[in-house]
Amino acid sequence: MSGSTPSLMMSVLRNLNPMRAWGGALALGPLAFTLVGMLGPMLELFMSMDRNYDRMMMRVEDGRDLFDFIIVGGGSTGCVLASKLSEKYSVLLLEYGGAPTILQHIPIYTFYLYNEPSIDWAHYTVPQKHASHGLIDNSVLFPTGKLLGGSSQLNAMMYIRGNVQGFDEIANKTGDGRWATKNILNYYRDMEDYNGWFPSYDHGRGGKMSVERPNLARFTKYLMKAGEELGIKIRDPNPYGPYVDGISMMDLYMKNGRRSDAYTEFLAPIMGERGSLVVRKYAFVHRVLFEEGANGHLNIARGVEYERHGKKFRAWAKKEVILSAGSLNSAKLLMLSGVGPWGHLQSVGIKPRVDLPVGQYLQDKYGCIIGPFIVDKGAAIRYDRDISVGNIIDWWAGGRSNDGGAFRSSLAEGTWAITTKSAVESGRTTAPNIHAYILSMAVSKELESGASKSFNIKPEVARFMSMTKGKDSFLQLVTLNKPLGYGNILLRDANPYSPLLIDPRYLEDPRDFEGLVEGIKFAVELVERTHAFSKVRGHLMRRPIPGCQEINFMSDEYFRCLARQITVTAYKYSGTAPIGRHPSEDPWAVVDSHLRVYGTRGLRVIDGSVLQQKHVSINDVTCRMLGHVAADIVKQDWF
Numbered sequence: 129m130s131g132s133t134p135s136l137m138m139s140v141l142r143n144l145n146p147m148r149a150w151g152g153a154l155a156l157g158p159l160a161f162t163l164v165g166m167l168g169p170m171l172e173l174f175m176s177m178d179r180n181y182d183r184m185m186m187r188v189e190d191g192r193d194l195f196d197f198i199i200v201g202g203g204s205t206g207c208v209l210a211s212k213l214s215e216k217y218s219v220l221l222l223e224y225g226g227a228p229t230i231l232q233h234i235p236i237y238t239f240y241l242y243n244e245p246s247i248d249w250a251h252y253t254v255p256q257k258h259a260s261h262g263l264i265d266n267s268v269l270f271p272t273g274k275l276l277g278g279s280s281q282l283n284a285m286m287y288i289r290g291n292v293q294g295f296d297e298i299a300n301k302t303g304d305g306r307w308a309t310k311n312i313l314n315y316y317r318d319m320e321d322y323n324g325w326f327p328s329y330d331h332g333r334g335g336k337m338s339v340e341r342p343n344l345a346r347f348t349k350y351l352m353k354a355g356e357e358l359g360i361k362i363r364d365p366n367p368y369g370p371y372v373d374g375i376s377m378m379d380l381y382m383k384n385g386r387r388s389d390a391y392t393e394f395l396a397p398i399m400g401e402r403g404s405l406v407v408r409k410y411a412f413v414h415r416v417l418f419e420e421g422a423n424g425h426l427n428i429a430r431g432v433e434y435e436r437h438g439k440k441f442r443a444w445a446k447k448e449v450i451l452s453a454g455s456l457n458s459a460k461l462l463m464l465s466g467v468g469p470w471g472h473l474q475s476v477g478i479k480p481r482v483d484l485p486v487g488q489y490l491q492d493k494y495g496c497i498i499g500p501f502i503v504d505k506g507a508a509i510r511y512d513r514d515i516s517v518g519n520i521i522d523w524w525a526g527g528r529s530n531d532g533g534a535f536r537s538s539l540a541e542g543t544w545a546i547t548t549k550s551a552v553e554s555g556r557t558t559a560p561n562i563h564a565y566i567l568s569m570a571v572s573k574e575l576e577s578g579a580s581k582s583f584n585i586k587p588e589v590a591r592f593m594s595m596t597k598g599k600d601s602f603l604q605l606v607t608l609n610k611p612l613g614y615g616n617i618l619l620r621d622a623n624p625y626s627p628l629l630i631d632p633r634y635l636e637d638p639r640d641f642e643g644l645v646e647g648i649k650f651a652v653e654l655v656e657r658t659h660a661f662s663k664v665r666g667h668l669m670r671r672p673i674p675g676c677q678e679i680n681f682m683s684d685e686y687f688r689c690l691a692r693q694i695t696v697t698a699y700k701y702s703g704t705a706p707i708g709r710h711p712s713e714d715p716w717a718v719v720d721s722h723l724r725v726y727g728t729r730g731l732r733v734i735d736g737s738v739l740q741q742k743h744v745s746i747n748d749v750t751c752r753m754l755g756h757v758a759a760d761i762v763k764q765d766w767f
Contacts, residue, residue, distance in 0.1 A: 178227050179226060200452060209755045209759055211395060213759055213763070224412050225276065228247075228277055228392075233386040235285060235385070238285065242581075242582040243582055252270065262586055262673065264586055268634070272457070280381075288749070289365070306721070320339055324379035326376075329367070337393055342537050342538060343534065345508045358650075359373075364376060372545075378538075385535065410437060413433070427727060450731075451734070455704050455705075459704035462487075463478065472618060477621070482725070487616055488617075488716070493699075495564075495606045498690060499602060499603035499669070500593060501601055511575065514534040515533075541568050543564065546647070556612075562643060564604050566602060592674055605696070632697075676693065700736075707721060707723070708720075718738075732762070736751050
């Protein structure tokens with residue numbers, strides 16, 4: 129990837145000036161915290177109104193029950209699929225949630241959308257033995273969008289393609305050249321309308337997904353210089369080429385300062401305009417309906433059974449049923465329909481149809497939140513100071529690149545990636561195995577409960593994070609880029625409404641633990657031991673985190689303890705229905721390279737379930753790209 133240049137650095141420094149609205153008149157102060165506290169009730173109100181309207185409209189809407197394709201899940205991939213397939217075929221899209229609101233479009237409120245029951249499935253893991261000790265019940269919240277647009281409506285909008293070179297591994301594994309990197313990259317570019325921080329030679333313009341520069345906190349320019357001091361170059365994390373160590377400012381997928389989500393891009397423009405597409409909200413799918421066909425063909429997917437506003441329905445597909453419900457819910461639906469581990473299905477009272485390792489190779493990108501790192505006044509973002517009446521008005525009006533001040537930030541400042549010494553010495557990898565996100569989130573006393581809710585953090589840990597009240601600070605989420613360990617997903621019982629048993633088994637592999645500790649040490653060194661950060665007096669708060677108080681602060685043993693405290697997901701769950709060669713050759717394979725479920729006909733899985741973290745980074749951008757690739761594959765199969 130490209131390194132830094134003097135002109136690039138000058139551009140960065142020019143564009144990281146304090147925003148004109150910050151510190152201006154009419155800062156909202158304590159009222160800003162009130163606005164955060166009102167998010168949940170306001171979302172519930174909007175969704176209640178939408179639900180009631182949808183219930184009323186159900187009486188007069190299109191009552192068809194036969195379509196060419198049924199797509200289950202209107203998330204990042206499902207929206208793209210519905211748009212592309214309905215160009216030629218009749219499509220029914222079923223989504224359990226409702227329509228998004230303006231509240232999802234405000235970048236700065238991103239992290240406070242998690243765990244809101246009106247828009248988030250809010251899955252929780254089982255207690256973790258070796259990690260997440262600073263979380264309530266050692267249980268990790270797995271946010272998952274429950275509305276049109278899915279998780280593209282909840283996440284921090286970070287535009288990072290990740291290790292796209294891993295698609296070559298998929299192509300080689302399956303023998304299907306359509307998955308080769310050089311082909312996949314064309315789909316990424318075609319989606320983009322890129323106006324980010326870096327040269328556009330490997331980016332697209334004019335696509336439906338807008339990528340823009342956010343407004344960044346002042347300390348970010350020192351972060352860039354600190355990375356260079358420690359030998360990692362400023363580089364675009366997204367171009368074609370080897371995935372290498374580097375540091376970069378964050379690009380966000382947004383348009384005129386607003387979230388650029390899959391629903392707004394692909395679905396909203398055609399809903400009600402394209403007669404071949406029917407979208408049904410608040411539809412909870414229970415299972416796939418199979419038919420045992422003639423001539424020895426078994427397990428033919430014919431339709432789905434679902435509940436909507438208290439009534440049960442069935443819908444039928446002339447061609448295929450496509451599950452795009454996400455890595456967690458697609459796996460759940462397969463198992464509820466009899467496709468999964470034979471013994472497990474029998475144990476919960478479900479008649480098995482196809483014995484496949486559904487949910488048994490759960491992978492996630494996860495790591496540890498460390499901080500707070502304290503910096504000079506005015507260097508980071510604070511709700512009470514940096515949200516003003518003026519920048520709310522500017523953001524609403526839209527237009528210039530800095531309109532909206534802090535409102536135009538998702539609090540995601542930058543990102544860096546390194547290859548640890550232990551990974552190189554053991555021969556595991558020569559590519560980065562640690563990837564970090566810089567989060568400008570000064571947790572004040574007023575935001576303690578919000579932080580606890582959004583990350584399931586124990587109250588005493590939330591209090592620890594708020595000890596910087598009145599000071600500017602930021603956090604780092606240091607993650608494992610390709611964890612070696614993996615977990616699983618199981619059903620509790622045969623009831624579709626029962627929550628899943630999710631066990632990612634964080635840090636059970638000692639090699640993952642050692643790698644994460646190395647990454648934490650680098651994150652601290654970036655702030656504590658560079659001349660760049662000394663200019664804003666950057667340092668880790670001089671208090672030990674709860675759970676590690678008895679250990680010598682800043683010692684190797686302290687960092688080992690720290691790694692097991694606020695261990696959280698980076699929201700990249702995957703691998704629950706992986707692409708692979710036939711199960712007789714690949715013990716983890718659930719779908720083939722056409723994304724058809726082995727042992728069935730007329731059933732595909734098309735979402736993050738089919739990709740593996742060890743191959744590529746599973747992020748929202750990749751899921752949207754997957755919708756484009758898969759739509760072309762499906763069309764070719766039915767040509």
